[in-house]
Amino acid sequence: MKPITEYTDFRQLMLDYYEDRKRRSAFSWRDFSKAAGFTSSSYMKVVCDGKSKLSKIGVERTGVAMGLVGFEMEYFRALVEFGQAGTEDKKKAAYERMLSIAKVHKVRVMEGDLFEFYDSWQNPVVRELAPLMPGATPGEMAKMCYPEVSAAEVQQSLNFLTKAGLLKKAGDSFTLAETSIKGTPDATRLALRGMHRMMSKLATPAIDLPAGERNFSGVTMGVSRESYDRIVKVLDECRRQIIAIAAEDKSIEQVYRLNLQLFPLTKSVKESKNEEA
Known part of the structure; x- marks a missing residue:
């Protein structure tokens, strides 16, 4: 065993x-x-x-x-x-x-690494940022982050990422490792929920950035369960296409976060009627 x-x-x-x-x-x-x-x-x-x-x-x-x-x-x-x-x-x-x-x-x-990785929004950000700034100090990386973080916090993320095998250190520079963090569905859901909450909060102050640096849009609509399932499939395909575009980029200069959010603003009218029947 x-x-x-x-x-x-x-x-x-x-x-x-x-x-x-x-x-x-x-x-x-x-x-x-x-x-x-x-x-x-x-x-x-x-x-x-x-x-x-x-x-x-x-x-x-x-x-x-x-x-x-x-x-x-x-x-x-x-x-x-x-x-x-x-x-x-x-x-x-x-x-x-x-x-x-x-x-x-x-x-x-x-799965401890899974939890620690998603325990702070800084970890995925520093993982993407560090390879873009060869020779940079933690303090210099910290100044590039939205919102502000300390050099000590960046150093803590770098230490964890290299220890977990998610970044490779060569001299005073870092490169992305191909290691991915995987866990059981139960643990992954729990870890990701915390990350989604943090990233949703970071989106609010980003509204004040210049329009050319961010993109916000939204629509309020009524849908059926069947339409909801179709929309989710479209969102999943959109996310895959965006990941593919990012993967092909050979001149990365900035770290972005994409939130795809589809959530209810009311209870189900159909279920409510069934309860009253």
């Missing part, structure tokens, strides 16, 4: 444990459930299938049944909380606890 800190899905951890035990000896879902103190012989399978949750007592029993001790048990508690959290804030808090536990015990969470 993989080290526990390589998991961000507690159900996958439990399933891998079960499969590992089953390969090495006669081991059934009944045995697993019994070891965890559950009367239902299939309870562990029901949990792994996502049809039931683990209570606080269930977390402790399951951890003991899996032989987890010390920081592994502590990590498992946070892992389950991350998987079962009902709100984004609770989910983020649990994930940060997982990272903290791993850091204290000098082990790495595989």
